[in-house]
Every structure is written in structure tokens, then in C-alpha cells.
Amino acid sequence: MKKFLFACFLILISGCATARPEKWTRIDSRQEQYLLEHPVFEFEGDKWRVQNEVAYLTDSELREAGQIAGLPLLAERFDVPAYEKLYFKVDRHTFWVAAREKA
Numbered sequence: 745m746k747k748f749l750f751a752c753f754l755i756l757i758s759g760c761a762t763a764r765p766e767k768w769t770r771i772d773s774r775q776e777q778y779l780l781e782h783p784v785f786e787f788e789g790d791k792w793r794v795q796n797e798v799a800y801l802t803d804s805e806l807r808e809a810g811q812i813a814g815l816p817l818l819a820e821r822f823d824v825p826a827y828e829k830l831y832f833k834v835d836r837h838t839f840w841v842a843a844r845e846k847a
Contacts, residue, residue, distance in 0.1 A: 772831055775815050779832065784844060784845065785812050791845040792830060799839045806839075812839060817842075 771779070783794040787810060809819035809830060818831040818839065829841035 765790065768770070771815060771834060778813055787812060787817060788825065792842045793845050795841045797841040799838050799841050801839055802837055810841050
């Protein structure tokens with residue numbers, strides 16, 4: 745019985761230890777500094793502002809909508825252009841939110 749439980753434990757551990765590669769790289773300190781110094785950017789003719797907001801999403805919920813200063817701009821997978829929010833990947837499942845500036 746102990747051997748069976750130990751085998752189950754090893755299978756469980758090995759299954760949890762295998763990680764899927766991330767689709768988008770995290771921003772590095774230079775890119776983070778750029779976003780802090782330039783919180784307003786233009787994308788597809790609209791002005792966007794990086795918000796003081798963090799979203800917790802998985803990579804599979806997002807798709808690449810474009811790039812700004814070498815950083816991938818991500819949008820929700822089923823959102824269409826005229827996006828409501830854009831995202832910058834900060835860490836695993838953690839994204840900075842950018843919202844369209846109101847005129």
C-alpha cells in the first residue's frame with residue numbers, strides 16, 4: 745500500500761512540475777521603465793494610458809494585437825479591434841492594463 749501511495753505521489757508531482765512554455769516574454773526592467781516614463785502611447789490612431797491596474801489572466805486568454813516600443817500589446821482573445829483594454833505581460837499570469845484615453 746505504501747508503494748502504491750508513493751507511486752501516486754510521484755506521478756502527481758511529476759505532472760505538476762511540467763510547465764508549458766509561455767507565449768510572450770515578460771517585460772524587463774528597461775521596458776518597465778519605458779512604460780513608467782511614457783504611460784501614454786498611441787495605438788491604431790487612439791491614445792492609450794497604462795493604468796494603475798493589474799489583471800490576472802492566462803496566456804491562452806490573450807492574443808497579440810500589435811507592438812509598441814518592442815513590447816507585445818496583448819488583447820483578449822475574443823475581443824475585436826476597437827479594443828476595450830490592452831495588456832502588457834509583467835509576470836506569469838500578471839498583466840498591466842492599458843485603457844483608451846477618453847477625449
